[in-house]
Amino acid sequence: MKPLRIVSFGLGPIGIRAAALIAQKSSLELVGAIDIDPALAGKDLGAVVDAAGAAGVRIDSDARRVLEETKPDCVVHCTSSFIPNVREQLEVIIDCGANIITSTEEMLWPTLQQPEMTAELDARAKARGVSVLGTGVNPGFVMDTLPAFASSVCYDVRHVTCRRYVDATTRRLPFQKKIGAGMDEGEFRSLAQAGKLGHIGLRESIALLGAALGFDLDTIEQDVRPILATATKKTEYLEVPAGRVAGIHNTGFGAKNGKKLVEMDLRMYVGCEDPHDAFVFDSTPPFELRIPGGTSGDFATAAILVNGIQSVVAAAPGVRTMLDVAPPHLLR
């Protein structure tokens, strides 16, 4: 089969990993790269992402020009977490006739925050015959699509609890900063209140999983608290003295008529001693699942964005979710 033609859009930490991975896949051909950072414009993608297979692709800040020149089958899009920030970018890609797989967390279940923009994007994508899919490891896999798929072997599911405990010790510095490692509690709380800290997408995970389980949720809430270090913890980049913030505890739930049906428990902190992903159904028959060690965050998001390309290319046109495209699997 002819390789699919791919353009990378957005060369932040995830976009760079995704581009390097695309360059390794014989079923994919990296034909263009877009980033709005003027410092990157004109540079060779191979040097920026440190992958020989990406050499010869020049980074350009003009999305429309790249897309019209390269006519890709699919764009791997990693620029922002929020739909209003990416809307125009997605419109340009759709208008150029390319499918889209995006790390934009709100696009996992886009009707939750932006039902009108989603309806417009959906109509636009259908008119142009292309599909748009939001995914990632979290949101996108461990706390939503994986338990959704597992529910297929159950007669009934009455309640689900998902846990994800991540040890931030060996993660990259921006990740350690994102979870507040090293801050004092007051600083953490004011940043968290301003929405400048923490994980994005827990609400979307709850919405997707609630829909998959047919819960018809009327309430989705979340809360962010600091996890304080009980002893001094060191990483390659920073030190967390006892009493300061080691990381974040993000909880959330989906409820119907005051009854919690979906509960989420996400902890990401320096010094986590039992990292794992897990979920437990209150179900017939009983079912629980555990991923010892947990699913590697940075790698896994880049991987599912790239491995998911075939699913979005094969999907019916429109804004899709992980519940209505074929399950991604390893692409070679």
Next chain:
Amino acid sequence: MKPLRIVSFGLGPIGIRAAALIAQKSSLELVGAIDIDPALAGKDLGAVVDAAGAAGVRIDSDARRVLEETKPDCVVHCTSSFIPNVREQLEVIIDCGANIITSTEEMLWPTLQQPEMTAELDARAKARGVSVLGTGVNPGFVMDTLPAFASSVCYDVRHVTCRRYVDATTRRLPFQKKIGAGMDEGEFRSLAQAGKLGHIGLRESIALLGAALGFDLDTIEQDVRPILATATKKTEYLEVPAGRVAGIHNTGFGAKNGKKLVEMDLRMYVGCEDPHDAFVFDSTPPFELRIPGGTSGDFATAAILVNGIQSVVAAAPGVRTMLDVAPPHLLR
């Protein structure tokens, strides 16, 4: 949304459970039931499957008559493990314009045993605009589609081992007989050699998972051995004295150029003390997954056949696999 109209075809142990489950789902309407057993013909399905929601549906042995009268959206088909045995049944259903979800183990990856029949069924289904899907818990979920989906969060997978250890102690008597519980070793080996014992579908699981991981396998082999009881074990139905057969150990592998890439280890026996499903990837990043207690066999196959109805109805026409339909999830 209007409920999907469903016909049950085949009322053996799995078919009965599936029919009872369909009757509970508000998104599904049980409109007909087919079984070739003359003892069942004319009986009320509600009485046979012991489900009030199935009452009023008369069991009929004439498939074409039922399908022409009821015009179902989908048929849940549970009659035989082998494609040659079900081929004519599937053709009648396709010709009547209904989608099919089937427990026929060989249909999980039908090109493995019957490439020509599969091509004919595929052409016939496409001409009639309907889809055909084989699934179940094993084959269909734990040792194939679930690890295939999990591979989406990996950069690369070099090898996979899947384990499923089932405690047969509390399973139904036909299951205990199927795994040889209580036999002497000689009887087990001669029945196993004649293909009259054991699990069907391990080759199909290997083929699906190998394809999902891009391994391009050239060899698929399996082996069946008895597990002997080391002490006397009792179930509700039978006793296994020490030294006699407690159950079955079914191993298999898929290889390329003499190198094993997919390995399967399936044990189903009376007295299994650590029942679980698990798989381990040799991968980047490392990944393993465990289902403590394991996925309940009888329930889970009926569940995924019923929960998968929406996926097969929404799929593109033709013979499909679990890799190219939307992942099933709980239907209400």
